[in-house]
Amino acid sequence: MTATIPKGFHPEPFSYHQELELDIDALSNAGDGIGRVDGWVVFVPFALPGDRVKARVWRNDRNYSSADLVEVLRPSPDRVEPVCRLFGTCGGCQYQHFSYGRQLFWKTRQVADLLRLQAGLELPVNPAIASPREYHYRSKITPHFDKPKEGGKPAIGFLKAGSRREVVDVPQCPIAMECINEVLPMARKSVYQAVARFKRGATILLRASEGGVITNNNAVACEKVGTLEFHFLAGDFFQNNPFILPLFTDYVARQASMDGEEFLVDAYCGSGLFALSLAEKFKKVLGVEVSETSADWARSNARSNGISHAEFLAADAGAIFAQVDFPAEKTAVVIDPPRKGCSMEFLTQLFAFGPGKVVYVSCNPATQIRDLAEFDKAGYAVTAVQPFDLFPQTKHLECVVTLKKKN
Numbered sequence: 480m481t482a483t484i485p486k487g488f489h490p491e492p493f494s495y496h497q498e499l500e501l502d503i504d505a506l507s508n509a510g511d512g513i514g515r516v517d518g519w520v521v522f523v524p525f526a527l528p529g530d531r532v533k534a535r536v537w538r539n540d541r542n543y544s545s546a547d548l549v550e551v552l553r554p555s556p557d558r559v560e561p562v563c564r565l566f567g568t569c570g571g572c573q574y575q576h577f578s579y580g581r582q583l584f585w586k587t588r589q590v591a592d593l594l595r596l597q598a599g600l601e602l603p604v605n606p607a608i609a610s611p612r613e614y615h616y617r618s619k620i621t622p623h624f625d626k627p628k629e630g631g632k633p634a635i636g637f638l639k640a641g642s643r644r645e646v647v648d649v650p651q652c653p654i655a656m657e658c659i660n661e662v663l664p665m666a667r668k669s670v671y672q673a674v675a676r677f678k679r680g681a682t683i684l685l686r687a688s689e690g691g692v693i694t695n696n697n698a699v700a701c702e703k704v705g706t707l708e709f710h711f712l713a714g715d716f717f718q719n720n721p722f723i724l725p726l727f728t729d730y731v732a733r734q735a736s737m738d739g740e741e742f743l744v745d746a747y748c749g750s751g752l753f754a755l756s757l758a759e760k761f762k763k764v765l766g767v768e769v770s771e772t773s774a775d776w777a778r779s780n781a782r783s784n785g786i787s788h789a790e791f792l793a794a795d796a797g798a799i800f801a802q803v804d805f806p807a808e809k810t811a812v813v814i815d816p817p818r819k820g821c822s823m824e825f826l827t828q829l830f831a832f833g834p835g836k837v838v839y840v841s842c843n844p845a846t847q848i849r850d851l852a853e854f855d856k857a858g859y860a861v862t863a864v865q866p867f868d869l870f871p872q873t874k875h876l877e878c879v880v881t882l883k884k885k886n
């Protein structure tokens with residue numbers, strides 16, 4: 480049977496559903512294997528560096544093609560058995576079939592490639608710091624369901640790999656903490672019982688907290704990081720891999736304070752993770768966070784942890800430096816923005832303030848590296864690039880870039 484060719488399919492260099500045999504030699508930061516046919520780049524999800532594969536083309540773009548994996552003809556020596564039976568169907572994980580050491584190697588390399596190709600910076604990148612747990616590390620999951628058209632039980636889980644709509648039913652999730660998996664069957668049962676009352680569908684929350692799992696966005700969650708205890712609303716932002724957090728905050732603390740900085744601004748501070756974890760190294764600390772509830776919890780976390788030299792403002796980070804009276808050359812600014820990166824307003828007023836040190840933390844190296852071009856223009860030099868693997872088995876990674884103002 481011949482496949483119907485989608486409208487708009489560009490037939491060069493390959494015909495629709497043409498099957499190719501190719502060697503995979505790299506991994507894109509979207510998690511796809513990269514191979515070449517006569518020099519033409521082909522992206523193949525779930526194919527790994529070292530594989531020889533058969534792949535079926537479904538799209539030709541201006542300078543690359545996309546193809547589905549049909550068969551692994553010769554497996555990469557780095558392939559391992561995935562833990563989850565839904566691996567390859569569920570869109571949550573991309574790398575369960577890749578040895579953890581090689582996941583880390585490629586995440587490090589992706590950062591170096593982005594720096595070179597996107598920002599024109601040839602910089603040494605430290606090897607990605609491993610998560611102490613390769614599985615059962617996530618402290619929060621948010622499975623989704625759509626209301627079934629014909630009644631019956633909905634699929635409750637995550638988007639299907641390669642789909643923007645279809646949900647895969649996920650009864651257990653091996654990257655979620657064990658306590659979450661214990662509660663998941665009960666949470667799913669509650670959805671089945673209530674599904675008739677939903678108009679369309681919904682997303683449910685399971686957030687691990689000291690002493691249990693929370694399923695209500697407005698309940699207060701509690702997490703210990705090193706010697707500190709953080710409270711925050713379960714539906715607000717908090718980092719999702721508690722096992723790596725002490726390594727992560729220790730590294731940011733060292734980077735922010737190693738040149739004798741005395742003052743700290745934590746922009747995009749959430750409930751105070753960096754501001755409070757780093758506070759003992761600074762004379763004064765200011766955190767800024769747009770979510771009022773997170774900023775309230777940051778203040779309360781400062782009090783409950785006995786930290787009296789940290790203040791928190793509920794405000795847009797884009798308009799904060801006019802109010803900062805710290806001496807700029809002795810100030811370190813930690814930036815940890817959402818995935819879209821920093822706004823131009825934020826960067827403009829940050830550069831006008833001109834702190835001696837900036838430690839830029841990001842869960843999206845693509846926008847982080849885009850922003851580095853602005854730091855370069857403003858007279859900052861990168862002194863360290865350190866990826867952290869907060870998200871094993873997935874394409875996601877966190878990266879910490881340290882910048883110093885040039886004299």
Ligand SMILES: C[S@@+](CC[C@H](N)C(=O)[O-])C[C@H]1O[C@@H](n2cnc3c(N)ncnc32)[C@H](O)[C@@H]1O
Pocket residue numbers: 716717718746747748749750751752753767768769770773794795796797815816817818
């Ligand atoms: C990636 S989270 C980091 C939070 C915190 N650093 C942590 O590690 O827990 C980004 C935070 O930025 C906040 N945010 C988003 N836009 C903001 C803005 N324009 N100004 C200040 N904070 C903002 C979000 O509410 C969120 O808490």
